[in-house]
Structures are given as structure tokens and as C-alpha cells.
Amino acid sequence: MIKRIEKTNEKPAKEPQKYQVVKGMIESLNERGIKVNDRWYNFSKYLADKPELAENSEVEFIASGDFITKFLSVQMPTPETNADADNSETLLLESLRSAVKIASVLESEVSIKFSTNDIIKLALTLFIQKSSV
Secondary structure, eight states: OOOOOOOOOOOOOOOOOOEEEEEEEEEEEOSSEEEETTEEEEEOTTOOOOOOOOTTOEEEEEEETTEEEEEEEEEOOOOOOSHHHHHHHHHHHHHHHHHHHHHHHHHHHHOOOOOHHHHHHHHHHHHHHHHTO
């Protein structure tokens, strides 16, 4: 028996492209792409708008294989401020001033002499108590 094969003008269907949403922090970048989650992704030639990117930025984008097709969101890293360091210095200076004031009041009223080491120990104790609150 002969099986008859009919020709059709249809082209074989291509496999649908697989897209994935990638979210993470930019570990490294260059002119061709970015490294996110220990993997390099290149900028697609069809990428319409490429936002400004920097290392340590949080990004979310759509990728087709290893190519970025669209950026969904980009959050630039916030510059670190020295507010915590300034706050700690201020707290330490307040503690030292308080320790000196306490020592001077006790010396005048009770006639106890405080050494510099005693005042520093008192200031550190006050600093620890204030910073733990």
C-alpha cells in the first residue's frame, strides 16, 4: 500500500520564543550588557529604550534567552550617608559631656577625685546605654 503525501505550502512552525522576567541586582556592567544573578545578559538590538544603569542597581527586565528585550524597572542605588556615623559621634560626645558633668558634681559634693580613665569608662557606659535604647 502506498501512502499518499500531500504537499502543503505551510512552513513548519517555529518554536515560540521563551521569555522570562529577571529580577536582581546588577553585579557588573559593560557596553554590551549586564551581569545579574551571576549571569550575563546582553542588550538586544531591538531594545527600544535603555535606561541609565549603574552597579548595585535593582533591575527587573524581560529576557529572551541571554538578550534583554525590555526593562520593567530600574532602581538606582541610594548613596550611603554618614548619618549613622554622625549620630554615633554626637551620641558619644553627649555621653562624654555627661560623664564630665557627673564627675565634676561628685568631686565637688563628695570630695572624690576621678581619673581620666574613670571619666572615659563612665562615658562609654553612658554611650552604650543611650545607643541601646
